Amino acid sequence: MNIRDKFKEKKLVFSFEVFPPKNTSPVKTIYKALNDLVKLNPDFISVTYGAGGSLTNNKTSELASLIKNVYGLESLAHLTCISSTKEDIDKLTERLNLEEVNNILALRGDDLGNTRGDFSYANELMNYIKSKGDFNIIGACYPEGHIDNKNISLEVDNLERKIENGATSFISQLFFDNNAYYKFLEEVSKRNIDIPIQAGIMPVVNGKQIKRITELCKASIPLKFRKIMEKYEGSPEALREAGIAYAVEQIIDLSSSDVSGIHLYTMNNPYVAKRISENIDTIINEINRRA
Secondary structure: OOHHHHHHHOOOEEEEEEOOOOOOOOHHHHHHHHHHHHOOOOOEEEEOOOHHHOOOHHHHHHHHHHHHHOOOOEEEEEEEOOOOOHHHHHHHHHHHHHOOOOEEEEEOOOOOOOOOOOOOOHHHHHHHHHOOOOOEEEEEEOOOOEOOEOOHHHHHHHHHHHHHOOEEEEEEEEOOOHHHHHHHHHHHHHOOOOOOEEEEEOOOOOHHHHHHHHHHHOOOOOHHHHHHHHHHOOOHHHHHHHHHHHHHHHHHHHHHOOOOEEEEEOOOOHHHHHHHHHHHHHHHHHHHHOO
């Protein structure tokens, strides 16, 4: 089933994100994680293009194909503008077509000094992908504004451009303050945009994660969350459990507010994904039963 149809079938879509191993590591290093994650029966699993826009494209398409054709779950392959030429996109979309992976998340990607390719913005990449097959295109959005521009009005302008160029739904950047997400949805609603926007949730289970996250995406850290991180930073196990509990609390609140979906950034950690899934499965099933 196409991911676009998942939103028609369900009131609340629940999905995971995984990332390919580094180029120096064999792709099989993620197999055990995937074996455990698919048992949790998410609606789909997305595969990133590699941190910082690194060229892990072959592993991305390989894993997306594995999820779709071996595990039998819908998959979503990430493609980025950074360093991608039209020739690169031609080869990747041809491979995805052959593997019957028809969902693509089109992103600009993290600009960490990489040489730019033929596309500067995600909407340009989306427009090009449309000409390469019958792909369902998904976009990214930033509830607190993009790292390059924190103006929410401009972010909603970008949403409109992405929709005009083929986006059928969106996955949000991670956030720790649900109120920021709700305010963003209000701004979107004012433009009469009626399209699924999944809430991106990342369980923070170690101190290094929060430092890297805030450096990369500048997500705001609510006082409540900051206190949790400070209180348990000396105990890795306690911090992990507190991080899981905070993510569960976020998801329960979002679910009760009729969001379109939850996208869990798993960091390839099946234990964390399992703990969260166990806590919210009953809620998600009840919401979808009433749909």
